[in-house]
Amino acid sequence: AQTVTQSQPEMSVQEAETVTLSCTYDTSESDYYLFWYKQPPSRQMILVIRQEAYKQQNATENRFSVNFQKAAKSFSLKISDSQLGDAAMYFCATWGYSGGGADGLTFGKGTHLIIQP
């Protein structure tokens, strides 16, 4: 079983600044994956970034990057040059291979990101 903890219910950042959203997780699986999803007010779930646990290199997607600390079971999301369109709920999620291969994702409770103009 996996658990995901997002300790920041809400974060606020000035436009063009950098913000980091925290996520810690727990898993007994040796083979697992980590995700950040964005949910804007439209309610659509949008994948932001994905990290494979066996890869030491941190994933990057344009202005979005992660700091993956495997030993600490930490997976934070850094958003650089914040834009108004980044305002949303952000969910950290994990998937661990428990033999079946089909299990769903385990999500944290989310962080509400506010962008101040």
Add this chain to the structure above:
Amino acid sequence: DAGITQSPRHKVTETGTPVTLRCHQTENHRYMYWYRQDPGHGLRLIHYSYGVKDTDKGEVSDGYSVSRSKTEDFLLTLESATSSQTSVYFCAISPQGGQNIQYFGAGTRLSVL
């Protein structure tokens, strides 16, 4: 939107009535999932499917059943809706299971009065 259609988008029903939510995909992906989203809980897995007629329970499956008679359709049924099932329901699809990207539908907002 990755070829996923959820219907209906909104539904209001009364306690004790049966409700069926539909997820339809045009991607021919093998894996399909139903999640519910409640304030303070993030998304939680209800049921999932790894092929036609192959389904299994997730974390919060009590009170729900699913069926998948065709690759493209995954139905979620509340046999007798309760107020605790008021939620937003999301369908997701994936070509290779959980380790790959899951693409989500737009969600169905269900209110049980």
